[in-house]
Amino acid sequence: MAVIEVNKDNFASEVLSSDKPVVADFYADWCGPCKALRPILEELSGEREDVKFVSVNIDDEDELADEYDVSSIPCVVVFKNGQEAARSIGIKPKDAIEEMVGGA
Amino acid sequence: MYDIIIVGAGPAGMTAAIYGRRAGKSVLVLEAASYGGQIINTPDVENYPSAAHISGFDLATQIYEQAKALGAEFAFEKVTGIEDGDVKTVVTAKNRYEGRAVIIATGSENRKLGVAGEDELVGRGVSYCATCDGAFYRKKTVAVVGGGNTALEDALYLADLAEKVYLIHRRDQFRGDETTVARLRERENVELVLNSRVTGLIAEKKLKAVEVTDKDGNTSQLEVNGLFVAVGRVPENQNFASVIELDGAGYAVAGENCRTRSAGIFVAGDNRVKDVRQLVTATADGAVAATEAIKYLA
Numbered sequence A: 001m002a003v004i005e006v007n008k009d010n011f012a013s014e015v016l017s018s019d020k021p022v023v024a025d026f027y028a029d030w031c032g033p034c035k036a037l038r039p040i041l042e043e044l045s046g047e048r049e050d051v052k053f054v055s056v057n058i059d060d061e062d063e064l065a066d067e068y069d070v071s072s073i074p075c076v077v078v079f080k081n082g083q084e085a086a087r088s089i090g091i092k093p094k095d096a097i098e099e100m101v102g103g104a
Numbered sequence B: 001m002y003d004i005i006i007v008g009a010g011p012a013g014m015t016a017a018i019y020g021r022r023a024g025k026s027v028l029v030l031e032a033a034s035y036g037g038q039i040i041n042t043p044d045v046e047n048y049p050s051a052a053h054i055s056g057f058d059l060a061t062q063i064y065e066q067a068k069a070l071g072a073e074f075a076f077e078k079v080t081g082i083e084d085g086d087v088k089t090v091v092t093a094k095n096r097y098e099g100r101a102v103i104i105a106t107g108s109e110n111r112k113l114g115v116a117g118e119d120e121l122v123g124r125g126v127s128y129c130a131t132c133d134g135a136f137y138r139k140k141t142v143a144v145v146g147g148g149n150t151a152l153e154d155a156l157y158l159a160d161l162a163e164k165v166y167l168i169h170r171r172d173q174f175r176g177d178e179t180t181v182a183r184l185r186e187r188e189n190v191e192l193v194l195n196s197r198v199t200g201l202i203a204e205k206k207l208k209a210v211e212v213t214d215k216d217g218n219t220s221q222l223e224v225n226g227l228f229v230a231v232g233r234v235p236e237n238q239n240f241a242s243v244i245e246l247d248g249a250g251y252a253v254a255g256e257n258c259r260t261r262s263a264g265i266f267v268a269g270d271n272r273v274k275d276v277r278q279l280v281t282a283t284a285d286g287a288v289a290a291t292e293a294i295k296y297l298a
Helices: A011-016 A032-047 A062-067 A094-101 B011-022 B037-041 B056-069 B130-137 B149-159 B178-186 B279-297
Strands: A022-027 A052-057 A075-080 A083-089 B002-007 B027-031 B073-076 B079-083 B088-092 B096-104 B108-110 B141-145 B164-168 B190-193 B196-204 B206-214 B219-223 B226-229 B233-235 B265-267
Touching (some): A011 A052, A022 A094, A032 A052, A032 A094, A032 B037, A032 B056, A075 A094, A083 A094, B002 B088, B011 B279, B027 B096, B037 B056, B130 B149, B130 B226, B141 B149, B149 B164, B149 B178, B149 B190, B164 B196, B178 B190, B196 B219, B265 B279
Parallel strands (some): A022 A052, B002 B096, B096 B265, B141 B164, B141 B226, B164 B190
Antiparallel strands (some): A075 A083, B079 B088, B088 B096, B196 B206, B206 B219
């Protein structure tokens, strides 16, 4: 599995209606810490088939960033059954992200 | 058992790894989350020789790849302590690693304001990085707290984006450059709030306002969407106080040779007592500390 880029048109189907928990990475191309976080998420996406990993470019998808009150990036939001279950700001180690996702 | 264990994968630690590997020593670099350190927050580095323009992340990645290619090992685990001895033990949440020499290159982290609710509001209005998060506050109202160059430059940067910028400072004089202060005073959308401290955060899911107390004890509220905290940095040495000497501000006491009071334990980079904290002085420390460690191992 990889990290799939999503936008406002498919956010509901890919994230909110997902039967698996979703880890959504709100990022921007100009954000260094976002680039540092991404390989950690990619590694995790290879290990956790029970979790879906998506990314949201906040410059292209400012409506989504606004809707989810993202005002600092990298921002990782975990969605379960369409609801926000956890959120973290900044670079986090792999275990901290796994802990946010929980047993899934 | 490693010859050299390096704590911290910023420019200082990764440079030490390069020097250690080139001398044929086995090297392990331990880092809490990801390589790069503070510099990855900088969009454009223009003062690193040979790189006229490079993003901090790209620069860090190049140093990382160079160290990896030379055979340095990296493990992403937070170090919680060091036990001294002929063989040093570096303790992380998961493991204990043994090394004959240790270089502490942990750098520094943002100083917090210490106001109730601050941690909960990070990412919901409170930020420590104007260049990272300023874009979220286009046409909104923000406040910057601090009186040094970072605060002044943050306020100037935000003045181009936000509708209104308050600059809150506890004194009536700034420590930062006068030219930056003068440029700020010319901005119509910047209001200086002097002799005042931020004493409260008013939020409803996200930040709505800050409570400000002036030197006479009068409090007032400023409605803001964002608060940028720029009140300095704190060295990350607190887990090593048993093996190195710290000054009053928490910096590791060591001269230019990077030696500490414990033989075989060295410090390199921004967490060391020094006058100039720049990329080149961090990488220079990495080279010096590694060379001293190699001498110690001989």
